[in-house]
Amino acid sequence: MNQSAIIISLRSISLLNTLTSNQFDTLAANTIFEIVPKNSIVYEIGTNIEYVYLVEKGSIKLGIVASCGKTLTKDICYDNEIFGENIFSSGCITKEYAESMTETRLFKIPVELFRAIVIENHAFASQIMNVIVTKLQNLEERLQNFVFRKAKERIVDFIYRTGLRKGVKIGIKECLIDHGMSHKEIAYLTDTSRQTVARILNELKKENYIHYGSRKSSKILIRDMEIMQQYRWVG
Numbered sequence: 001m002n003q004s005a006i007i008i009s010l011r012s013i014s015l016l017n018t019l020t021s022n023q024f025d026t027l028a029a030n031t032i033f034e035i036v037p038k039n040s041i042v043y044e045i046g047t048n049i050e051y052v053y054l055v056e057k058g059s060i061k062l063g064i065v066a067s068c069g070k071t072l073t074k075d076i077c078y079d080n081e082i083f084g085e086n087i088f089s090s091g092c093i094t095k096e097y098a099e100s101m102t103e104t105r106l107f108k109i110p111v112e113l114f115r116a117i118v119i120e121n122h123a124f125a126s127q128i129m130n131v132i133v134t135k136l137q138n139l140e141e142r143l144q145n146f147v148f149r150k151a152k153e154r155i156v157d158f159i160y161r162t163g164l165r166k167g168v169k170i171g172i173k174e175c176l177i178d179h180g181m182s183h184k185e186i187a188y189l190t191d192t193s194r195q196t197v198a199r200i201l202n203e204l205k206k207e208n209y210i211h212y213g214s215r216k217s218s219k220i221l222i223r224d225m226e227i228m229q230q231y232r233w234v235g
Contacts, residue, residue, distance in 0.1 A: 001033040009056055010107065013080050015131075018123035027117065032108040042098035042106070043084075049092050051108040052084045058104025059180050063188075064096050073188040075135060076101070076181070078166045086132055087111055101180045146191045154190040155200045157232045159210065163222050173224040180218050 001009070007028045010016055016024065032051075036042060042053065042060065053060070060077040074096060077083045083098060118125045145154050159177070167175035181189075183197040190197070201220075204210045209228060211221040222228050 003028070006031060006033055006107070010054075013054060013056075015054070015080070015082060015127055016124075018121060018127060019117065020121065023117050023121060023124075027109065027113065030110055030113055034106045034108060036100045036104045036106055038100055038103050040100045042100065043094055045094055045097050047094050049084070049087060049094055049111055052082065052087060052111055052114040053098070054107040054109065055079055055081050055083070056105040056107060058106075059101040060104060060106075061099045061101050061185070062096050063099070071188060073185060074139065076179075076189070082128075082131060085114075085128055087115055101185075142189075142191070151190070151192045151196050152200050152203075153232055154192060155186070155197060156204070156209075156228065158186060158190050159204075159220060159222065160225070160228045160232055163225055163228070167222065167225075170221070173226065175222040175225050176219065177222065178219045182218075 010024070010028055010031065016027070019027065033056075036058070045065065055077050057079050060083055061073055062075045062077065062083055063071055063073045065071050075083075084094075118128055145157065149157070162177050162179050163175040166179075167177045170176050179186075182194075183201075184194045186192075186197045187194045192200075201210070201212070205212065209223055209231060211223065212219060
């Protein structure tokens with residue numbers, strides 16, 4: 001991607017709207033564009049923090065590995081979302097890994113430049129703080145879901161929230177999502193098992209809450225978002 005295309009693409013990302021003209025120009029001039037193949041590691045746990053990342057298009061899985069060797073998926077980042085943004089905590093080593101789930105187009109912002117802009121621009125700093133707080137709230141809610149909600153409710157909640165976050169509205173009530181995840185990866189996010197995910201998705205399909213093809217279960221059509229929202233608590 002040439003410099004003009006980088007500028008055009010960065011201007012479409014709402015997170016950067018609060019930057020001054022000088023800050024945006026400096027950012028655009030120093031940002032690195034990269035196309036990451038599917039299932040590729042962006043960074044490993046324990047590596048030096050060099051960049052903050054913006055997803056132009058694609059999906060990135062953020063996760064940690066427990067001492068027992070089990071992998072926990074913390075979050076999924078989609079188009080126009082940021083990751084690696086929590087650079088003000090102690091230490092300069094990554095505590096998570098980032099892996100592409102699809103071919104992903106990334107902008108890599110040098111961490112010192114990103115930190116300087118956050119310090120200079122209070123409005124931008126507020127936006128980044130909101131991103132961090134939202135991610136912490138999502139993790140807390142997942143913990144509460146694990147304690148208080150049944151497996152089916154957690155999986156329905158995942159489908160609904162993914163629809164809100166990256167779904168494409170079709171008609172009046174339907175919503176199409178392409179989450180790009182295997183049943184195993186959904187199981188990590190919902191604290192269930194791969195077999196449970198497969199069984200519950202099949203049940204939801206039979207009950208006509210969702211539809212998906214036999215060869216493309218990563219694409220799910222939600223029949224009615226309002227009903228799906230209510231079903232999260234009574235499933």
